[in-house]
Amino acid sequence: MPEREQWQLSGDAAELYERYPVRYILGPWAQALVARTGLKHDESVLDVACGTGVIARLAAEAVGPTGGVTGLDLNAGMLAVARSLPPPRGAPITWIEGSAVAMNLANAAFDVVFCQQGLQFFPDRLAALCEMRRVLRPSGRAVLSVWRIMGVYHAAVMDALRAHVGAEVAARFSASRVVPDADELDRLAVDAGFRDVAIEACRMNTRLPAVDRFVLAHLAATPVAGAVAAASVDARSAVADHVRLALRAYADGDGVTVPDESNVVTALA
Ligand SMILES: C[S@@+](CC[C@H](N)C(=O)[O-])C[C@H]1O[C@@H](n2cnc3c(N)ncnc32)[C@H](O)[C@@H]1O
Known part of the structure; x- marks a missing residue:
């Protein structure tokens, strides 16, 4: 079995990650995830697979100066x-x-553990959930999200990469959407010892700016950045055109608005 994609970035990709996918895609989902958790002042929060820290920063505001936040990432x-x-x-x-x-x-050590779009990349998902439960206080809350669908934007980018860059690059790009389904999430959380496990399918519309430019900036902030940069100018331009045409039904001003879905897991330690 091939090793699971661990979604590792190099070079200046992390800075671009904050500027493009966090701002336009992950950020709005992070706000909704933190808002629904109802953090209280003084609480201690862990953000697992924190990336550039979008959840950690929102949680820090919510728990206030007497709370505490830790962000952990590989x-x-x-x-x-x-x-x-x-x-x-x-x-x-x-x-x-x-x-x-x-x-x-x-x-x-923690009242709340978050993990936004990280579980799908862990080499051992059950071990990671056991770790989250271990570091939670009794009755502490775990709140995780993983995508529920490929999503029209990601499907368009995957098709464009397959057509113009290569099937292996397309598969690596879409690894973030190869996720455990609701039944598997429930089983993993229960096996890790969590109780009151609930899985909710959540929908959100994502507004992206001029998508032919956005897609190339977004790809530069993913693990396939190097492969896309190494493709010819014509191939990159074909990717941008492909995505723009595929999403023309979602045009919204100079950008697009596309629907997306995540499963949100909540559970008590
Ligand atoms: C798609 S990003 C999500 C980051 C962040 N949660 C957000 O919402 O922007 C996935 C993150 O998982 C991290 N990651 C992958 N495998 C990991 C592991 N085994 N342990 C900790 N972090 C890991 C990657 O380094 C990356 O930052």
């Missing part, structure tokens, strides 16, 4: 961007480089 480049961004008003954030499947964190 990727040093992501954490470097997280550290470089202006700290939010609210709790101090500690950034830790490490793996979700073996976290160097004390037992029962």
Whole structure:
């Protein structure tokens, strides 16, 4: 079996990740995920696979200066961007480089553990969920999201890459959408010892700016950045045109508005 894609970025991709996918795609989902969790002042929060820290910063504002937030990620480049961004008003954030499947964190240290779009990349998902439960206080909350569908934008980009760059690059790009379904998520959470496990299918419309330019900036912020940069100018331009044409039914001003869906898992330790 091929090794699972661990969604690792290199070079300046982490900085572009914050500027494009976080701003336009992950950021709105992060706001909804943190809002639905009802964080209280003083709470201690862990953001697993924090990337550039979009969830961690929102959580820091919500728990206030007397709370605490830790962001953990495998990727040093992501954490470097997280550290470089202006700290939010609210709790101090500690950034830790490490793996979700073996976290160097004390037992029962957190009230809430978030993981937005990380579980699908972990080499052992059950081990990661066991770790999340271990670091939660009794009755602490876990809140995770994984995509529920390929989504029209991602499907268009995958088709464009397959047609103009290569099937292997298209498959690597779409790895973020190769995810456990609701039954598998439920089984994993229960096997990890969580109780009151609930899975909710959530929908959101994503507004993207001029999509032929956006798609190339977005690809530069993904693990296939190098392969796309190495493609010819004509191939990159064909990718941009392909995506623009595929999404013309979703045109919204100079950009597009596309529907997307995530499964959100909530559970108690
Ligand atoms: C799609 S990004 C999501 C980042 C962030 N949660 C967000 O919403 O922007 C996936 C993240 O998972 C991280 N990751 C992948 N495997 C990991 C592991 N085993 N342990 C910790 N982080 C991991 C990657 O480095 C990357 O930052």
